[in-house]
Every structure is written in structure tokens, then in C-alpha cells.
Amino acid sequence: MKKVAVICLCIIIFFFVSPAFGKDELGYIIWHHHMYEVSDERITVEDIEHEVGFIESNQDSNIYPIGTILYKVKGIDEHEELAISDESYYRRAHYVKDVAQTSESIFYIIMPYIFLFVLICLYVVREEYKHILLSSTRDD
Numbered sequence: 001m002k003k004v005a006v007i008c009l010c011i012i013i014f015f016f017v018s019p020a021f022g023k024d025e026l027g028y029i030i031w032h033h034h035m036y037e038v039s040d041e042r043i044t045v046e047d048i049e050h051e052v053g054f055i056e057s058n059q060d061s062n063i064y065p066i067g068t069i070l071y072k073v074k075g076i077d078e079h080e081e082l083a084i085s086d087e088s089y090y091r092r093a094h095y096v097k098d099v100a101q102t103s104e105s106i107f108y109i110i111m112p113y114i115f116l117f118v119l120i121c122l123y124v125v126r127e128e129y130k131h132i133l134l135s136s137t138r139d140d
Helices: 001-017 104-140
Strands: 028-031 036-041 048-054 070-075 081-085 089-098
Touching: 001 081, 028 081, 036 081, 048 089
Parallel strands: none
Antiparallel strands: 028 036, 036 089, 048 070, 070 081, 081 089
């Protein structure tokens, strides 16, 4: 019964600590160390001011391919909101937070998985140690 409780607790911790938990299907983009969450709100060509950049690597977005163009929205600072081309229309991408350089942010993405792995390993070692201790006391 204790094993089931520990495994359930580990699974719960895993989902609450995991950065992917609850992410929007529309994804995110990273541009100039700023993370933007793409919304389902579409905007027209008239709302687009000019091109500001594009997605340069697979780490800059979880959905959009390399080369997807990013645009400045008229009347809004590009650090607050961008537009992203999505097939035949544009979507708004709202600023979420500043992010570290991409190579550093990978550490924060995998950290919950490492934490869960260490917890499981500690539990298994503890159970094995208890088993060895109990069997050695029975032999005496």
C-alpha cells in the first residue's frame, strides 16, 4: 500500500512541477530572449506594421517551424505583443516573460524529470536496504 501511495505522490509531483503541464496548444515563441504565448486571436493584414524577425531554431518555438515570420503589430510595442504568420492568417502572440539563453533554459525544462528520477531512485534504494536489513535480522 505504501508503494502505491509513493508512486501516486511522485506522479502528482511530476505533473505539477512539469513545465509542459497545462500549456496552450497554440504554443509559444521566443524572440530576443522574450517568451510570447500565441493566442487564438486572429488579426488582419491592416494591423501588421512590418516584419521584425523569424523563428531561427527549433528551440524558439514548440509548434512553428524555422523560418516562420514574426511581425510588429501597429500601435503596440513589440516587447508586449507580436504577430505570427500562421498559414493564411496572423495570430497575436502576447509577452509572457523574459527567458535565459536557450541552452540555459533546457536545464529548467528537464529539471522536474531529473527530480522525479532521483526521488524514485531514493525510494528503490531505501526499500532494498530495508529488505536486506530485515532478511539479515531474521538470519540471526
